[in-house]
Amino acid sequence: MLSALLVMSGLAVILGAVLGFAALKFKVEENPLVEKIDAILPQTQCGQCGFPGCKPYATAIAAGEADINQCPPGGEDGIRKLSELLGVEFKPLNAEHGEPKPKSVAVIDEEICIGCTLCIQACPVDAILGAAKQMHTIIAAECTGCELCVAPCPVDCIGMQPIGEEIASWKWRYPVIPIRAAG
Amino acid sequence: MRTLHHFNGGVHPAQHKAESNTRPIVAAPVPPRLVVPLHQHIGSAAKPLVKVGDKVLKGQMIAAAEGYVSAAVHAPTSGTVTVVEMQTVPHPSGLPDLCVTMETDHEERWIAHAPLDYRAMDPSELRNHLRDAGVVGLGGAAFPSFIKLNPGPAQKLQTLILNGAECEPWITCDDRLMQERAEAIVQGIEIMRFMLRPEEILVGIEDNKPQAIAAMRAACALADFAVEVVPVPTIYPGGGAKQLIKVLTGKEPPSGGRSTDVGVQCFNVATAYSVHRAVHHGEPVISRIVTVTGNVRQPGNFEVLIGTPVEQLVQLAGGAKDGTNGYVMGGPMMGFTLPQPNVPVVKATNCIIASSQALFSPAPPALPCIRCSRCAVACPADLQPMDLYWFSRARNFGKAQEYALFDCIECGCCTYVCPSHIPLVQYFRFAKSEIWAREKEKEAADLARERHEFRQFRLEREKEERAEKLAQKAAAKLEMLGGSTDPEADAKKAAIQAAIERAKAKKAAVTPQNVDNLPPDKLKEIEEIEARRAKAKEGTQQDS
Numbered sequence: 001m002l003s004a005l006l007v008m009s010g011l012a013v014i015l016g017a018v019l020g021f022a023a024l025k026f027k028v029e030e031n032p033l034v035e036k037i038d039a040i041l042p043q044t045q046c047g048q049c050g051f052p053g054c055k056p057y058a059t060a061i062a063a064g065e066a067d068i069n070q071c072p073p074g075g076e077d078g079i080r081k082l083s084e085l086l087g088v089e090f091k092p093l094n095a096e097h098g099e100p101k102p103k104s105v106a107v108i109d110e111e112i113c114i115g116c117t118l119c120i121q122a123c124p125v126d127a128i129l130g131a132a133k134q135m136h137t138i139i140a141a142e143c144t145g146c147e148l149c150v151a152p153c154p155v156d157c158i159g160m161q162p163i164g165e166e167i168a169s170w171k172w173r174y175p176v177i178p179i180r181a182a183g
Numbered sequence: 184m185r186t187l188h189h190f191n192g193g194v195h196p197a198q199h200k201a202e203s204n205t206r207p208i209v210a211a212p213v214p215p216r217l218v219v220p221l222h223q224h225i226g227s228a229a230k231p232l233v234k235v236g237d238k239v240l241k242g243q244m245i246a247a248a249e250g251y252v253s254a255a256v257h258a259p260t261s262g263t264v265t266v267v268e269m270q271t272v273p274h275p276s277g278l279p280d281l282c283v284t285m286e287t288d289h290e291e292r293w294i295a296h297a298p299l300d301y302r303a304m305d306p307s308e309l310r311n312h313l314r315d316a317g318v319v320g321l322g323g324a325a326f327p328s329f330i331k332l333n334p335g336p337a338q339k340l341q342t343l344i345l346n347g348a349e350c351e352p353w354i355t356c357d358d359r360l361m362q363e364r365a366e367a368i369v370q371g372i373e374i375m376r377f378m379l380r381p382e383e384i385l386v387g388i389e390d391n392k393p394q395a396i397a398a399m400r401a402a403c404a405l406a407d408f409a410v411e412v413v414p415v416p417t418i419y420p421g422g423g424a425k426q427l428i429k430v431l432t433g434k435e436p437p438s439g440g441r442s443t444d445v446g447v448q449c450f451n452v453a454t455a456y457s458v459h460r461a462v463h464h465g466e467p468v469i470s471r472i473v474t475v476t477g478n479v480r481q482p483g484n485f486e487v488l489i490g491t492p493v494e495q496l497v498q499l500a501g502g503a504k505d506g507t508n509g510y511v512m513g514g515p516m517m518g519f520t521l522p523q524p525n526v527p528v529v530k531a532t533n534c535i536i537a538s539s540q541a542l543f544s545p546a547p548p549a550l551p552c553i554r555c556s557r558c559a560v561a562c563p564a565d566l567q568p569m570d571l572y573w574f575s576r577a578r579n580f581g582k583a584q585e586y587a588l589f590d591c592i593e594c595g596c597c598t599y600v601c602p603s604h605i606p607l608v609q610y611f612r613f614a615k616s617e618i619w620a621r622e623k624e625k626e627a628a629d630l631a632r633e634r635h636e637f638r639q640f641r642l643e644r645e646k647e648e649r650a651e652k653l654a655q656k657a658a659a660k661l662e663m664l665g666g667s668t669d670p671e672a673d674a675k676k677a678a679i680q681a682a683i684e685r686a687k688a689k690k691a692a693v694t695p696q697n698v699d700n701l702p703p704d705k706l707k708e709i710e711e712i713e714a715r716r717a718k719a720k721e722g723t724q725q726d727s
Contacts (some may be wrong), residue, residue, distance in 0.1 A: 042624075043631035053635060083362040126641075144631045169220070170276040171620050172612040 002015045027128075040081045044073040045124035046146035048098045053124065066089070072098040104160040105143040106150065110135050112157035119149035119158060185329050185413055189431040190426045192432055192563040193418040193558045194596045196390060196516065203482040204355035206694040208363055210486045213260050213287050217490030220272045220282045224319040226325045234625050235281060242467050245283050248314050255317045257557040259469040259488035262287040273493075273512050273529055277522030285490075291337040294341040296465035301374055306333075309378065309462075313492040315497065316461035317468040317525065317530070322346060322422075322451035323513060325531040330456065331448055339614050341446030342432055343381035345372060345455055346423030347388040347395065348415060351514025354534040357452050359484045360389070361395035364456060365402035371455030374462050378407060379448060383411070386452070387427045390414040418517060420594040424449045438590050439655045453533075473528060475500040477536035478507045487528050493535055494524045506539040515543060516595040550603040558597035558607060566588050566609050568597035575614035580621070583614050591615075653722030654679060 031088075037058035044054070049070035051057040060066035061082070068082040069091045076093065083090040093100065107120070115133040120126075127143045130136030138149075150158050163169075222228035229246030233239060239258040246256040252413055262285045269279035287727040301309050319325040334340055345368075349357040361368065376384060386403070388396050396414050403410040415430050424442060427449065429435055434445040440450055453472065460466045469489055473496065476482035480501025487496060493510055497503050507696070511518045520538070528535075536542075558568035566587055574583035588611060597607040622714055658679040 038632070041718040043635065045631065045635045054632070055635075124638065125631050126638050127634070135337075142630065142634060161185075163277060165276075167272070167274055167276055167278050167280050169620070169623075170274075170278055171616040172275075172609065174613050175606050175609040 010108045031059075031062055036056050036085060037061050037082065040074070040078060040085065041071060042073045042144075042145040044076065045145045045150060046073060046144070047124075048072050050097065061086070067094065069094045070097045071140050074085040102162045103141045104145045104162045106138050106145065106147070106158050107140075107161045108136055108138055109157040110137060113126070114155055116154060116156065120154040122148045122152045124148060185411070185431075187415060187430055189416070189422075190429045190563050191562045191565055193426075194599050196419055197370055198417075199353045200355050200358070200391065202353070202690055203476040204358050204392075204483060206481075206483040206485045208359050208472055208486050209499070211488065211491060211496065212494050213291070213488060213493050215677065216265075216284065216286055216492075217259055217262070217488060218270055218282050218284045218492070219259065219490040220270075221246045221256050221531055222272075223317075223325060223489070223529045223531065224254045225324060226250065226254070226279065229253060229256045231267055231281065231283060233264045233267070235264055235267055236400065238262075239264060239285065240292050242469060243294045244297055244315065244467070245313055248327075252327060252330065252653055253314075254329075255315045255467070256282075256283075256316055256489075257469050258285065258465040259490050260287050261290050261429055263293040268354075271522055271526055273526045273532065275519040282527070287722070289666065298465055299462050301377065301462050306378060313461055314456065316479075317455075317467075318454065318457050318461050319452035319468070319530050320451055321457060321471060321530060321532055321533070323517070323533055325529075328450065331450065332375060333705040334379050335443065340381040340443070340448055341383070342373075342381045342448075343375060343379055343384045344427060344447060345384070345386040345452050346422060346424065346427055346449055347386055347399065347452040348394075348427055349392070350417070350419045350422035351516055351534075352419070353476050353536050354474050354514050355476075356474045356484050356533050358395050359474075360393045360453055360456060360472055362393070362398045365395075365398040367403070367459045368399070368452050368455045369402045369406050370463060371457070371459030372410060373408065374458050375450065375455060379693055381448070384409065385431050386410060386412045387415050387422075388412060389417040389421055391417040418597065420563055420592070421593060421654060423563065423592050424430060424593070437589055440719040461472050468530060471528070471532070472531060473532055474534040475537075477537040478504045478505060478512070478542055479537045487532075489530060490527045491520060492525045493532075496528060496535060497524070497537060503537045504539070506541060506673065507537045508540065509538050510614060511536040511538050511543075516599070517541060517593060530586055538680060544603045546606065549605045552603055552605060555602060557600045557602065562598045563594060563596060564592055566591055568611075571614075572605065572607050572610050575610040578614075578617070580614055580618050584618065588614055588618075605658060648686070648690075651682060651689075655683045655686060658683060660711070661719050 038055055041054040041058055042063065049057045049066065049067070051060055057071065060153060061068060066085065068088065069077055069079050072093060079089055079093060090164045091130065113135050115130060115135060117130065117132050118135060120130060124146060125142055125144055127139045128136055128149060129139060145160065147160060197574050221231060227250040230249040231246045233245045239262060241258060241261045244255050245257045248255050264283055264285050268281070270282040270284070271277065272280045272282065274280070299312065304398035310332055313329040314327060318328045318329055347357050347361050349355070357682065372384060386399055388399065389397070395576060396412055399412045403412055413431060415427065420426055421430060423438055428442055429445050432447060434447060436442045436445050457468050462467070470486055471489065472484055473487050474484050475496055479497060480502055485496060485499055497510070510521045510524055512521055513534060515518065515536065518534070520535070552569055552572060554569055556569055559566070563567055568724060569586055570586050571583055571591065574580070574586065591611050593608050595608050598605070601607060658676065661676065
């Protein structure tokens, strides 16, 4: 009787220690849900959702403080994915936060640029190259098209250029059966 | 006698080879204008080397390979570059791409070129030569050949296969090439043999080309190495690389893998021919043999300069007959309708078919899938097209990939047999390009996330540095006012001093050491500039 008690309590102590150790060792630092939501967001870092970047918005969604329909660059597709992930009802994009636009890149008119560095400070992904009183230019491959650099420019030399379709980025269309006119 | 294997599936569409395979290859005349696209191969586009107004010679490189997977592009004849801009190219999208347009001078002046002594060359030098000669796979995929001619770390290959199967209906360019230029092909094979050191070399030709088989056998008999010409049964897509490998060797490259994973490398016979021209004559790829057939008056094969407008090629074949409603590049199974008839011939153009209602009647409207699984029976890649169709249609791309969508070779057998006339391959192409686009988008998002996070980190770091600087200044001021006797203040001071030391050390660590390796004169120059700068600073301080 005594030995059985000892064995059982001994086991309990050992397993408890193992569990305690595992809880410390494999501690999840961040809310994994935030990471999952962040992975769906387009990383434009435009702030149209009302948060200073995609990660803060993801954190707010995870905490239930923000709705899933505040991201215009993500579009309906993004909202659908979020609703699937979070198991909530799909809802159309909240127009308060803007409309989805075709993907574009910012282009600096280098003739007009005075080199004030205001756009460099505004760019959330450090995609603008330049220095004070030097001409600035945008690294197109790294530009997310967030438009945050457009407003600060004192000489209005930044324009948004939609990315047109090229052979390299061309996609086969969803097959449609042509409907022929009667007659 | 070699025992042949067979792959599952395949279909037997009407062959239509007789229309064009009886007439010898005709050299097409030089047109007045050539439009040479700079992206004629798989990989990155070649970088243009010429500008408007440049005089170019025949065979002169007009665009150089850019990046590893790329190949050079050459002037097909001598003349003057008139335009370097975006023009419509033979691509299913109908979108424009960068092209060099040149007016030809009909003088055919060659750039200096000479045969290579390839046996004395370094293998990588030889491969670079083939890249700079613009040698790409001429079977239709146009993959740069020099990459496939690298034997890899093993330095050896089990089997080298030359693909002369030409399984698509209507196309006969490889057939005529083998009939007329078998010796040259064998010489090309000899170079490939030298580069890859295969244990055996096989030439697979479908048994509907007895003359080509005979010509190749005769040429191989003269070679001083062993090449076996193997007639393979005529079945579409028996000329697909994986299918031909299966038939000849019984080996199957793993899903998502390459043929070299099973010790086999496969080239088109026309590629072997262009390797021969590039090495034994020093001539880059500036022309190719194109079958012009279908609804034309005199179907045949033509040796055409790259950049020749398809329209003119059709004129050579006697012009299009009444009822022609478009031109298909490639075969009827895998080809696509050209966006307009004046697009240029490129390295991948093996066949131009003038289409008409009578030859290719439009598919009747698609009906629902009845899951008869005929497509699965016909699929040469052992896939289940009815399931892939279901997933692609529903945009369930993850599931489609699970069902090995990327093993689909888009041969069109499933569409061919479908009793409901569902354009299955179109769905698969749609799904594939959608998956690629999403992958690219994800990469871009990851890059943006990384850069944004680094920016946050950078801003934080700059803030800290500024705070430390301020603390340093405050401490210096305190020192100037004289130290206090208060031990508590002393401790505080010591802490501040320590912080200053830390900041200094950190600053020294982050200060770029970019003047270390400069020559003494440069250093002196920098010192002078620094002295001037200090002087100027003093001046301004005195002013204020």
